[in-house]
Amino acid sequence: MPVAIANPPRAAIAFDNFIVAIDGLPRDADGAIDPRDAAPALGGLARNRDFLAQAMIAELKTHCASQLSDNRYGPQVVMLHQARGLYAVRANIWPASDDAEVRANGAHAYFYGRAHDHNFDFLTVGYCGPGYVSDYYDYGEGGDNGVLTGYPGEAVPLRFIERSALHEGRMLLYRAGIDIHCQWPPESLSISLNVMQMSPGIAWRNQYLIDVEDRSVIRPISFAASESLLAVAVHFDPNGCDLAHEFVASHRCERMRWSAARAIAATLPDAAARHAWFVGLGASDSALVAACAVRTAKGLEFETDPDASALGQAAAIHPR
Structure with missing residues (x-):
């Protein structure tokens, strides 16, 4: 289960000031930040109700040039900032099951119903809407995906924790190789903001797609x-x-x-x-x-x- 991070009411901050705050955070030996240190700044950014619309309008005016060059995630994600090898900031758009995007592209286009872990730490906050719903799991008491060899069909010591939504203002820390979730569409269109840890070694860490019914590895989904x-x-x-x-x-x-x-x-x-x-x-x-x-x-x-x-x-x- 991701770690719940306190997010008390804060004054809204501008996106430029948010980046200054993140750039000033301590770094580890690889130069990467600890996303949990970004909680105060991310909480302030989530209170800014204008910056994201402004960023999207700016992208549209340039025919989404920076998204086309820097965004490897697809149209569900708006990349807001990348400090190469250090951290990245993105907004994730979560359509409801009856929205046109889901009807046209299918639920799997938005990773709904596909349980997975992550190979990087990231801090997320619900920015608007009721939020996507997650069935949360982990690899058992004190375990992480280091317990796995990683081949398709391998048994996973999966432990169910809870089902809950990333509602507006809720902040969670997802831990690499520990927290597993299966996401489901929100009741209505929702958006979350992420601060993601980045380092050159992340591509070599394993991330898995998990079959929660069979409690087994479907396949690794990380790739270098x-x-x-x-x-x-x-x-x-x-x-x-x-x-x-x-x-x-x-x-x-x-x-x-x-x-x-x-x-x-x-x-x-x-x-x-x-x-x-x-x-x-x-x-x-x-x-x-x-x-x-x-x-x-x-x-x-x-x-x-x-x-x-x-x-x-x-x-x-x-x-x-």
């Missing part, structure tokens, strides 16, 4: 740009394959080790070679690589065994 680059490089340069093999053996991020393993598999000539590759990786010293390799090899068995493949096809044509 290097994973995409390596997936391409292995096809065009021998150095790319050499680097991928090095990453499989020793990269500090287990997710990158598995991405490198899959990149190498994509260069192999046939299913039999891929099967052999993944079978060998079942003995990896990386728990994630070993678990994923065993599952992948098992999925390739029908492709590598002509008799099993024929049997599978016959069963599909002549089911009992």
Whole structure:
């Protein structure tokens, strides 16, 4: 369950003054702020009823130029400020289930009904409206997602805490790898404001989509740009394959080790070679690589065994 942060009535502050206040906060060894230190400034900004409309109008006048260049979240999010590698400020728009946006794009476009944790700390406050509703969970007493290996289908020690809404003025601290929530649409259009911790290492931290019914990992949803680059490089340069093999053996991020393993598999000539590759990786010293390799090899068995493949096809044509 996110940590409730006291948000007593405060005087409204201008957005520029808010940024000055955040820039003056203490930094950790990586230069990142602790979002909970931003509570007084965020509480004051939430009392300013004009700044967000003004920011949106300014964006519209430039055809949303800064959103197109700096916003990787899509139209639900308005990026308000980014201090690269330090922190970011955003406004999240939460349409109701009967609003046109949800009817046109579907609830999943707004991450409704998709339980997940986060790989960064952030402080949020309800800015207007009744607020999105969340079913809150965690990984059990004192646990975080470090208890997981991280492969799809892995059991999650999920503990339900409560269902509640991020109503106007409510302030919560979401903790990386600890707090899990499944969001549902608000009763009417709502907006929240976030101060998000940013650091160069965040892309390497795991974030998961969780199946709360089966209490299992659906899949990791964090991703580093290097994973995409390596997936391409292995096809065009021998150095790319050499680097991928090095990453499989020793990269500090287990997710990158598995991405490198899959990149190498994509260069192999046939299913039999891929099967052999993944079978060998079942003995990896990386728990994630070993678990994923065993599952992948098992999925390739029908492709590598002509008799099993024929049997599978016959069963599909002549089911009992």
